[in-house]
Amino acid sequence: MADDLTIDELYEEFEDLGDWDERCDYLIDLGFNLPQLPDEAKIDPNMVHGCQSNVWLVAEMKPTEPPTLEFIANSDAIIVNGLIAVLTALFSHQTPERILMIEPQEVFARLGLERHLSPQRRNGLYSMVDRVRQLAVEAATNSS
């Protein structure tokens, strides 16, 4: 389910959800369904620093026309995996140029997540966003 979830589907899902408890439970469901990174990918160079839990993130260029990026990430904390599902829905399957134009803050706010994330967790989330952007910049430079 999380595999090809789109951000619009997420908006719809979250719209039907009530308070934070329900949103949190849904994030947990997303987390459990997150595609797994192979253990070989859980290595230091793929680690996102600034998160309280361990997070590994990799990007793969897909031979679409134009080429798009797919992000796969895992944490050892399940709620973080739920947030990762939201992030990958937001950023995956887009061109690097599009990725760099996305404003995740508005999206998190619209999903009602922003308010429920402690500053520490928010920092962790934005560390992941930074890594996504960095990988997008690298992909854009490599392909040009």
Added chain:
Amino acid sequence: MSDSHLQSPFDVEAVRRDFPILQKLLPKGLSVTYLDSGSSAQKPQCVIDKEAEVYENYYANAYRGVYRFGALVDEQLEGTREKVRQLVGAKQTDEVIFTSGSTMSLNVVAFGWGRRHLQPGDEILLNEMEHHANFVPWQQAAEQTGAVCRFIPLTDDGRLDLSRLDEVLTTKTKLLAVTGMSNVLGTINPVKELAARAHAVGAIIVVDGAQSVPHMTTDVVEDDIDFLAFSAHKLYGPSGVGVLYGKHELLDATDPLLFGGHMIDRVYRDHSTWAAPPAKFEAGTGQIAQAIALGAAIDYVSNIGFEAMHEHDRRLAEYAHQRLNELPDMRIYGPHLEHKGAIVSFTIDGAHPEDLAQLLDRRGVFVRHGHHCTMPLHDLLGVSATVRASFGVYSSLADVDALFDALQFALGRLRLA
């Protein structure tokens, strides 16, 4: 709910009524189960009132004016200093210095005493259960002086291995820094014995009392402690205030860390001389109302009594161990109950501490997760994070039950139960 031998020696419900924050209800009518007193304790009404009393009635800067408000503030501050003296059992009030907290107190010793007295090759004796506040300053002092940090080995259950103390405590040791109580394992360290052993080789002992002072009787003379640090905010007092106790002759041989107003004796164009302690270590305008309100916190806990609070802690820890061990794959870190205070750190196989803490919050149960400023200890334990429930004078057996229920809820959500 529980056996009568677990009942607190004092009326916990009456104590709880003194803490307005514990009466607040969270959305959905959830009550607050505050299990993070080891991080910072809640404040009784008398402490809140005392701080307001200062601002509403006689606030002024301290040690500056002869006018009435100034004189009243000075009198109140010195009243608190005297209460601290009694609390720790010091001989003289000028051995009691107000700081911003344990961290600052320990830094004053590390740099004010350490930089002046440590030589290349001297040894600082630490151990891996120390909080970063009693660890990193010593690493830095070692780096700046050429001294070397050594470590008392820990036993498998998280106590100092005193049978191996002679391996590391030698005539090269100039200073032994140790916590009175571990903020993760709850281990209560034998400070008196350590002081005697340190003094026998000519070293001084620095005790981090951040966790022990709020929970146990402290007696710097009886235990022969050279320096002691603690924070008011963990003792039900205001944040931003702490204490450094130092033996008179050691404070004389310690350099100040901060320079400026109030700490001087005489300033000339080209040099200055220092005031006597405590002023020498109290440069600038301190936390006036907060330090005064620390006095109210000391009155509050003294009234309940440290023996009673220690007994209360013992029973809470026993009940917490009993209940938590009912959960599958529960791992509690630290020694047997007889060696520990009311701090219970644990992990549950398959559950990330961050998820547990966040799910407990949904049940109004507030715990801390992470490394609790003890990364070397977590390296030793082989986990990157733990969940910690730490108790205070207002903690009840019902709080332990709430923790248990919330953990069951969390494990259900994490598909582990």
